[in-house]
Amino acid sequence: MKMTDRSLRTPLARVRGLGSAKSGTHHFWIQRLTAVALVPLTIWFALSIASLATADLPSVQAWMKSPLSATLMLSFLLAGFWHMKLGLQVVIEDYVHSEWTKVTCLVMNNLISIFLALAATLAVLKMLLGG
């Protein structure tokens, strides 16, 4: 505060309501929610992919044609990409200090996360529903 400032408002009153994001708990909560969902989903994912490590294409496609596998994979993708986006956002906010670079990184993080999530989801749906 400037020394010449004669206002009687306290410093707290001046900044109240001017918080940086106004939605901090939402980020925190969704990160925990997706984390909890990812505990069982990750175990399923790792074991499934490991058992497909040397499988040929028809086996992979047959596996993705099962509604249970497809549902679990789509759940993993949704929770995983969301959790990834939130985590990378924190890393960017922590280490990128130049304002324009930071904003650019945050926007790219959002766009690339959504793009990848859509691409992966579409691939699963194509295998599930296609011929």
Add this chain to the structure above:
Amino acid sequence: MAAGNRPLSPHLQVYRWQITMALSIVHRISGVGLALGMLLLTWWLAAAASGPEYFDMVHGIMGSVIGRVILLGFTGSLYFHLCNGIRHLCWDAGYGFELGAMRNSGILVIVATVVLTLGTFLIGYGAV
């Protein structure tokens, strides 16, 4: 405001290294690594959806020595982030903050990561 030359905390070099600090750093690094893993997963799924020729090419790359080293890193990061993430969730719930418990859970995370990673690779490439 001149933000350029102000000293930044934490000063990593003045601390004695300990397991809690190391695992915290590895948690973040593995998280960033897993983002690359998600890129890999998307590539693999798209390849499987696109047809035999492209899938065989991707499958060949991932089955090569370099591919398997990358997959080992992906698997290890996945299990570390999972185990240490559970540790974080316990802290969020208010448990395990005593120094001894914190150290022990950290050691447990490392052991579990190694066991699960090797076990998963045994499932994947056991015949090799």
